[in-house]
Amino acid sequence: MSDAMAPASAVAKPRRTLTRAVIRFAGDSGDGMQVTGEQFTTEAAWAGNDISTLPNFPAEIRAPAGTLFGVSSFQLQFGSQRVYTPGDQLDALVAMNPAALKVHLADLKPGGILIVNTAAFEERNLTKAGYGKNPLEDPDLASKYRLHQVDITGLTKAALDDLPLNAKEKDRCKNFFALGLVSWIYTRPLDPTLDAIKKRFAKNPTFVEANIRVLKAGHAFGETAEIFAENYGIDPAEMPPGVYRSMIGNRALAWGLLAAAERTQIPIVFGAYPITPASSILEELAMHKRFKVRTFQAEDEIAAVTSAVGASFGGAIGVTASSGPGIALKGEAIGLAVMAELPLVIFDIQRGGPSTGLPTKTEQADLMQALYGRNSESPIVVLAPSSPGDCFYIAYEAVRLAIKYMVPVMVLSDGYLANGSEPWLLPDPKSLPDIPAKFRTEKEGFFPYLRDPATLARPWVRPGTPGLEHRIGGIEKQDVTGNISYEPENHDHMVRTRAEKVRRVAQEIPPISINGPHTGDVLVVGWGGTYGAITAAVEEAQMEGKAVSSVHLRYLNPLPPDLGQTLRQFRKVLVPEINSGQLVRILRAEYLVDAVGFNRVRGVPLQTQEILEAINQLVEAAR
Amino acid sequence: MSTVKGAPEAASNGPRLTKKDFESDQDVRWCPGCGDYAILSAVQKAMPDLGIPREDIVFISGIGCSSRFPYYMNTYGFHTIHGRAPAIATGLKLARPDLKVFVVTGDGDGLSIGGNHLLHVLRRNVDVTILLFNNRIYGLTKGQYSPTSELGKVTKSTPLGSADRPVSPCSFALAVGATFVARTVDRNIGHMEETLKRAAAHKGAAFVEILQNCNVYNDLAWNVLYDRESKVQHELRLEHGKPLLFGAPDDRRGLVLEGVKPKVVSVKDVPASALWVHDETDRSTALILAQLWAPDYPIPLGVLVNEAGQPIYEDLVLKQEQKVIADRGPGDITALLRSGETWTIK
Numbered sequence: 001m002s003d004a005m006a007p008a009s010a011v012a013k014p015r016r017t018l019t020r021a022v023i024r025f026a027g028d029s030g031d032g033m034q035v036t037g038e039q040f041t042t043e044a045a046w047a048g049n050d051i052s053t054l055p056n057f058p059a060e061i062r063a064p065a066g067t068l069f070g071v072s073s074f075q076l077q078f079g080s081q082r083v084y085t086p087g088d089q090l091d092a093l094v095a096m097n098p099a100a101l102k103v104h105l106a107d108l109k110p111g112g113i114l115i116v117n118t119a120a121f122e123e124r125n126l127t128k129a130g131y132g133k134n135p136l137e138d139p140d141l142a143s144k145y146r147l148h149q150v151d152i153t154g155l156t157k158a159a160l161d162d163l164p165l166n167a168k169e170k171d172r173c174k175n176f177f178a179l180g181l182v183s184w185i186y187t188r189p190l191d192p193t194l195d196a197i198k199k200r201f202a203k204n205p206t207f208v209e210a211n212i213r214v215l216k217a218g219h220a221f222g223e224t225a226e227i228f229a230e231n232y233g234i235d236p237a238e239m240p241p242g243v244y245r246s247m248i249g250n251r252a253l254a255w256g257l258l259a260a261a262e263r264t265q266i267p268i269v270f271g272a273y274p275i276t277p278a279s280s281i282l283e284e285l286a287m288h289k290r291f292k293v294r295t296f297q298a299e300d301e302i303a304a305v306t307s308a309v310g311a312s313f314g315g316a317i318g319v320t321a322s323s324g325p326g327i328a329l330k331g332e333a334i335g336l337a338v339m340a341e342l343p344l345v346i347f348d349i350q351r352g353g354p355s356t357g358l359p360t361k362t363e364q365a366d367l368m369q370a371l372y373g374r375n376s377e378s379p380i381v382v383l384a385p386s387s388p389g390d391c392f393y394i395a396y397e398a399v400r401l402a403i404k405y406m407v408p409v410m411v412l413s414d415g416y417l418a419n420g421s422e423p424w425l426l427p428d429p430k431s432l433p434d435i436p437a438k439f440r441t442e443k444e445g446f447f448p449y450l451r452d453p454a455t456l457a458r459p460w461v462r463p464g465t466p467g468l469e470h471r472i473g474g475i476e477k478q479d480v481t482g483n484i485s486y487e488p489e490n491h492d493h494m495v496r497t498r499a500e501k502v503r504r505v506a507q508e509i510p511p512i513s514i515n516g517p518h519t520g521d522v523l524v525v526g527w528g529g530t531y532g533a534i535t536a537a538v539e540e541a542q543m544e545g546k547a548v549s550s551v552h553l554r555y556l557n558p559l560p561p562d563l564g565q566t567l568r569q570f571r572k573v574l575v576p577e578i579n580s581g582q583l584v585r586i587l588r589a590e591y592l593v594d595a596v597g598f599n600r601v602r603g604v605p606l607q608t609q610e611i612l613e614a615i616n617q618l619v620e621a622a623r
Numbered sequence: 624m625s626t627v628k629g630a631p632e633a634a635s636n637g638p639r640l641t642k643k644d645f646e647s648d649q650d651v652r653w654c655p656g657c658g659d660y661a662i663l664s665a666v667q668k669a670m671p672d673l674g675i676p677r678e679d680i681v682f683i684s685g686i687g688c689s690s691r692f693p694y695y696m697n698t699y700g701f702h703t704i705h706g707r708a709p710a711i712a713t714g715l716k717l718a719r720p721d722l723k724v725f726v727v728t729g730d731g732d733g734l735s736i737g738g739n740h741l742l743h744v745l746r747r748n749v750d751v752t753i754l755l756f757n758n759r760i761y762g763l764t765k766g767q768y769s770p771t772s773e774l775g776k777v778t779k780s781t782p783l784g785s786a787d788r789p790v791s792p793c794s795f796a797l798a799v800g801a802t803f804v805a806r807t808v809d810r811n812i813g814h815m816e817e818t819l820k821r822a823a824a825h826k827g828a829a830f831v832e833i834l835q836n837c838n839v840y841n842d843l844a845w846n847v848l849y850d851r852e853s854k855v856q857h858e859l860r861l862e863h864g865k866p867l868l869f870g871a872p873d874d875r876r877g878l879v880l881e882g883v884k885p886k887v888v889s890v891k892d893v894p895a896s897a898l899w900v901h902d903e904t905d906r907s908t909a910l911i912l913a914q915l916w917a918p919d920y921p922i923p924l925g926v927l928v929n930e931a932g933q934p935i936y937e938d939l940v941l942k943q944e945q946k947v948i949a950d951r952g953p954g955d956i957t958a959l960l961r962s963g964e965t966w967t968i969k
Contacts, residue, residue: 042964045966046966048966048968192964236968239968240968241967241968241969242967242968243961243965243966243967244965244966244967244968245960245961245963245964245965245966246964255956255959255960258954258956258959259956261954262954262955262956267718269714269717269718271710271714288954288959289943289944289947289948290944290947290948290951290952290953290954290955291953291954291956292944292948292953292954294717294718294940294941294944296713296714296717296940298710298713298743299710299739299740299742299743300739302707302710302740303707303710303713303739303740303743306703306704306707306710306711306714306740307710307711307713307714307717308714309703309711309714310683310701310703310710310711310712310713310714310715310718311714311715311717311718312718313701313711313715314681314714314715314718314719314722315718315719316717316718316719318714318718332704333704333707335704336703336704340701426960426961426965427960429956429957429960462719463678463679463681463699463715463719463722464678464679464699464719464721464722465678466676466677466678467678468678469677469678469697469698469699470699470700471647471649471682471693471694471696471699471700471701471702472700472701472702473693473694473700473701473702473703474686474702474703474704475702483649484649484694
C-alpha cells in the first residue's frame with residue numbers, strides 16, 4: 001500500500017474560490033483522456049457549473065504510443081458565471097507523457113498548474129517526443145509554472161498491488177488517478193464518477209474495485225501530499241432553472257430528428273456513409289429504432305443521399321449526414337431534390353479541408369459549398385446551430401422547413417459542435433412548433449407541380465395513392481403539370497420559382513436578436529460554432545465600455561429579413577469565421593456593407609482573446 | 624413486413640386492368656426502330672397479370688435512353704440521376720416496403736457509373752425488379768463505347784478500337800449474390816413478357832438483362848440472336864428441370880458438364896442421362912451458364928437462377944423496428960431527453 005492510500009490527513013488545506021477555470025487533460029490516444037475529460041465534465045455539471053468542452057484527438061485510431069501526433073486531449077472550461085467557450089489559455093494542464101507536454105505546454109498560462117506523470121518521462125518517450133534532455137530537469141519549467149511531478153503510473157500500480165490484474169490492466173487505470181487528483185484540486189464531487197465506474201464495469205467487480213481505488217488514491221494524494229498547498233472552489237453558476245443534461249452536438253442533431261419523427265408520425269430514412277466527424281449521428285440513430293428511424297449504412301455518400309431522396313419520394317423524411325468531402329459527392333443528388341422539389345435534410349459536420357484535410361478538427365469552410373456547391377441555379381435552405389444543444393432545435397427546424405417548403409435543407413454543424421458538450425436545459429417537446437406534414441390524396445384538380453400560394457411548395461403525394469399516379473424527375477418540367485419542358489421561358493420561370501420558394505422561408509425567421517445595443521461602433525456577425533467565442537469577446541468589450549454588439553445567424557439561406565437594416569446601425573461590421581472569409585463575402589455582396597473578416601483556419605475554435613483584439617482594433621478605426 | 628399487394632388472385636376487386644391502363648399520356652421519344660419500344664410494350668403487357676394495383680407500382684430510373692422509361696408508364700415514376708436508381712429504390716423500399724418497385728437501367732447507367740449501387744442492391748437482396756437494357760453502347764450521348772462493348776469496339780471515343788474488356792451483366796449479378804437472374808431479348812416479346820412476369824413475382828432483388836438493339840449507334844449488336852439462321856444455331860432456352868438443348872431440329876445439340884467445364888455435344892452421340900439438366904436453384908452452374916456465348920457455345924436465354932426464400936433487406940430492417948417497438952413500446956422523446964444523467968437547477 002502506498003502512502004497515498006493512507007486516510008485523509010486532518011490538516012485542512014486552504015481553499016480559494018475562483019469564478020472559472022480551464023483545464024486540459026492530455027496523453028496518448030490510448031490513455032483514456034477523453035473518458036477522463038468527460039467524467040470531469042460530469043462532476044463539474046453536478047456541482048452546478050456552466051461548462052464548455054473541447055475534445056481533441058488524432059485521426060489515427062491508435063497512433064504509435066508516445067508520439068507527438070498520437071496525443072489526445074480534452075479541454076474544458078467550467079465556471080460560476082456563464083461559460084461560452086472551452087477557454088483560450090489553460091489554468092491547468094495534465095500531461096501524461098512527454099509528447100503531451102510538448103504539444104500542449106504553450107497553451108498553459110504562466111503560473112498555471114502543470115501536472116506531469118514522471119514515470120512516462122523516460123528516454124524512449126523523451127526521444128519520441130523530440131526532447132534532447134528531460135524537460136522536467138529544466139529549472140525554467142518549475143519557475144514558470146506550478147509544476148507537480150507525480151509518479152502517476154507508480155502510484156496507480158501501488159494502489160492496485162493486491163488485485164488480480166495484469167500489468168497492462170493496472171496501467172490502464174492511471175487516468176483515473178489523474179482524474180481523482182484534479183477533482184481534489186478543483187473540489188469537484190467524485191460521486192458521479194463513482195456511479196459511472198460501477199455502471200461501466202458492472203460485469204467485472206475487480207475493474208470496479210480497481211478504478212475506484214485509483215480514483216480515490218488520486219484524490220487522497222492531492223489532499224495529503226505536501227506539494228499541493230491549496231485547492232479551489234467554484235460556486236454553482238447562475239443558470240435558468242430546470243432539468244439539465246450534458247449534450248454534445250451530434251447527439252442533439254439525432255435527437256432533434258427523433259423529436260420530428262415523433263411529432264409528424266412519419267418514418268425517417270437516414271442514409272449515411274461513415275465519415276469523421278459525422279458517423280456518431282448514424283450510430284446514435286441506430287439505437288432508436290422505436291422512433292421509426294430507419295438507418296441505412298449506404299455503400300457510399302451518393303447512395304446515402306439518394307436513398308434519402310428515394311425515401312422522401314415515398315413519403316418518409318429523407319435525411320443524410322456527412323462531412324465536407326461527402327457533401328461534395330452528394331451535390332448532384334441534392335440538385336435532384338431541388339428539381340424534384342422533395343423534402344431532404346442534409347447534415348454537414350464540417351471539418352478541416354480541402355480533400356481529406358484535418359478529419360478530426362473543426363472548420364467553417366463549407367458555407368460556400370452549402371450555398372453554391374452544385375451545378376446550375378440550385379438554391380437550398382441553409383441553417384447553422386450555434387451550440388451543441390442548439391443542434392437539437394436546428395435539426396427539428398430543418399425537418400419542419402423541408403416538409404413545409406418541399407425543399408432540401410442543409411445544416412452546417414462542425415467538428416467542435418459535434419463532439420463538444422454543454423449543460424443543456426431540456427426542452428419541452430410539446431413547445432416545439434408544429435410540422436405541417438400533409439399528403440395530398442385529393443384527385444380533383446391534382447397536378448404534381450401545382451403550388452401552395454404562400455410557400456410555393458408542390459403537393460407531397462405518397463405512391464400508393466389511387467388516381468394520383470405521376471412521374472417526376474431531374475429533367476426540367478413545366479410548372480403546374482410537371483411535364484417535361486425545354487421551353488426557354490418556362491426554364492427561366494422555374495429557376496426563379498425555385499429561388500423564390502427558398503426566399504420565402506424568410507417569413508419563418510424570427511426577428512434578429514442583438515446581443516447589446518441596437519446601434520454602435522462595431523457589430524460582430526457570426527454563425528455556427530463560433531457563437532461562444534464571439535459572445536464572450538463581445539461581452540468583455542462591452543464591459544470595457546465599448547459600443548459593440550453581436551448577432552449570431554442561425555439562418556444562412558435565406559438570411560433574416562431584418563439583417564440589412566441591423567448592419568447599417570453600426571459603423572463597422574466584423575465577421576469572425578474559421579475560414580478565409582465566406583460569410584463576410586456574402587454580407588458585402590448582399591448588403592453592400594464594408595464588413596471586415598477576422599479569419600483563422602487552424603482546425604481549432606477561435607479564441608475569445610483574439611476576437612476581442614480584432615474588435616478593439618475596429619473600434620479604434622470607427623473612431 | 625414487405626407485403627406487396629399482388630398475386631393475380633388477390634386483385635379480384637375492381638375491373639381487370641389491361642395494357643392500355645399502363646400507357647401514360649406522354650409522347651414516347653425514343654428513336655424510331657429502337658428496341659426500347661418492344662420492351663415498353665412487353666412491360667405494359669405483363670403488368671395486368673401481376674395483379675398489383677397501378678398506384679402501388681413505381682418505376683425508378685437513372686440516366687440514359689432506357690431511363691426515360693418511367694415517363695411512359697402510367698404508374699408512379701421517378702427519373703433520377705445517372706447510375707443512382709438502385710440506391711433511390713433502396714431508400715424508397717425502406718420507406719415503403721409495401722410498394723412494387725421496378726428499376727430501369729442500361730449498360731452504362733447500371734454497370735459503369737452506377738456499378739457500385741447495382742452491386743449493393745443485389746447483394747442486399749432489396750425487393751426490387753431491375754431491368755437492364757443492354758445495347759452495348761452509349762446512345763443518349765450519341766455513340767461512345769460502353770462497359771459491355773466488345774474489345775476493339777470502334778466508336779466516336781475509340782476511333783482505333785476500345786482497349787477494355789467487357790463485363791457480362793448476368794455474370795456480375797450472379798457473382799454479387801443476386802437471388803434472381805435472367806436474360807431475355809427485345810426481339811422476342813413473348814419471352815420478354817414471360818421473363819418479366821417471373822422476375823416481378825420474385826421476392827427479393829430480381830435482375831433481368833434485356834438484350835436491346837440501338838439501331839442508330841450500334842445496330843444489330845445482337846444479330847447473333849436476330850439473324851434467323853444464327854438464332855437457330857445459338858439460342859438456348861433455359862427451362863428448369865429440362866436438359867440444355869439447342870440447335871436446328873436436324874442437328875440438335877446439348878450441353879454436358881465435364882467437372883466444371885461445359886462441353887457441346889451432339890444429342891445423338893450421348894445418352895439422354897448424360898445431358899446437363901438446368902437447375903434454377905443452383906448458383907454454381909448458373910455462373911457457368913452465364914458465361915457461355917457464341918460462337919463456341921450457345922447463348923442461354925431465360926432464368927439462370929431463382930433462389931426463393933432468401934432474406935430480404937427491408938424485411939429484416941422492418942422486423943428489427945417492429946420487434947423493438949413490440950418489446951419496449953414506441954419512441955418517447957420526453958422520456959429519452961430525461962434518460963441517463965440529468966440534474967436539476969432550482
